[in-house]
Amino acid sequence: MKLAAKLENLTKHYVLKSETVRALRGVSFDVPEGDYVAIMGPSGSGKSTLLNLLGCLDRPTSGAMYLGDANVAKMNDNQLSYTRATRIGFVFQSYNLIQQLTVVENIEVPLYYQGRLSKSDRARCLELAEMVGLKDRLGHRPAQLSGGQQQRVAIARSLVNDPYFVLADEPTGNLDSVTTDEILRLFENLNQLGKTIILVTHEDEVSAHAKRVIRLRDGLVQTDELTKNRIVLN
Ligand SMILES: Nc1ncnc2c1ncn2[C@@H]1O[C@H](COP(=O)(O)OP(=O)(O)O)[C@@H](O)[C@H]1O
Numbered sequence: 001m002k003l004a005a006k007l008e009n010l011t012k013h014y015v016l017k018s019e020t021v022r023a024l025r026g027v028s029f030d031v032p033e034g035d036y037v038a039i040m041g042p043s044g045s046g047k048s049t050l051l052n053l054l055g056c057l058d059r060p061t062s063g064a065m066y067l068g069d070a071n072v073a074k075m076n077d078n079q080l081s082y083t084r085a086t087r088i089g090f091v092f093q094s095y096n097l098i099q100q101l102t103v104v105e106n107i108e109v110p111l112y113y114q115g116r117l118s119k120s121d122r123a124r125c126l127e128l129a130e131m132v133g134l135k136d137r138l139g140h141r142p143a144q145l146s147g148g149q150q151q152r153v154a155i156a157r158s159l160v161n162d163p164y165f166v167l168a169d170e171p172t173g174n175l176d177s178v179t180t181d182e183i184l185r186l187f188e189n190l191n192q193l194g195k196t197i198i199l200v201t202h203e204d205e206v207s208a209h210a211k212r213v214i215r216l217r218d219g220l221v222q223t224d225e226l227t228k229n230r231i232v233l234n
């Protein structure tokens, strides 16, 4: 099976003046293409640190992390930011849309990194807007959209580069329960279309929608279990 990511004995230490914080102490797991992983764990267990490594925002202290054939741990700063900008999809709790841009322009943003947009790029952005249910909102700006609609824009934007995976950090943290269900259904639909999703959440209702739950504790994987969803969906 092809892997979206492979983590081997990953550690991350933060060296402070008075102490060294071992935020990750040897984390190993594979993420096959098409997986849908929820990362959980108490505050301070290393979730954000792991997300930063997966998102190529930071490098590990030791260990290896492969995205495709490339070991991210060995990349220089330019390679790291290129990989981050072109091969990872990010979805945040607070959407992080650009207020001055329309829906379709926000979806296009990750493509600017690679220069001018081609006709097929633009067509792809429209397709993604349609896929997330925003076909009739293309010219709206974020302030004219509900929270759920803004998160749909962010999800479409996260897919535009054909990423190794979508990384979502508490993606429903700002949404009411009805809208949360809608967004979780969208993630499930995208996953059924083959998109690989890794999300961080502290809510069991959210992680229950994933195929697999990885629990961190004190910088280590405590459990790594398949959910019922995996059986239903496969
Ligand atoms: N930039 C940093 N500098 C120093 N310590 C950090 C930094 N980021 C996180 N930590 C520490 O690393 C540990 C794991 O933090 P974090 O990854 O944010 O956990 P979580 O997201 O699960 O709450 C905590 O003890 C935290 O205080």
Ligand SMILES: [Mg+2]
Pocket (backbone or CB within 6 Å): 047, 048, 049
């Ligand atoms: Mg955190």
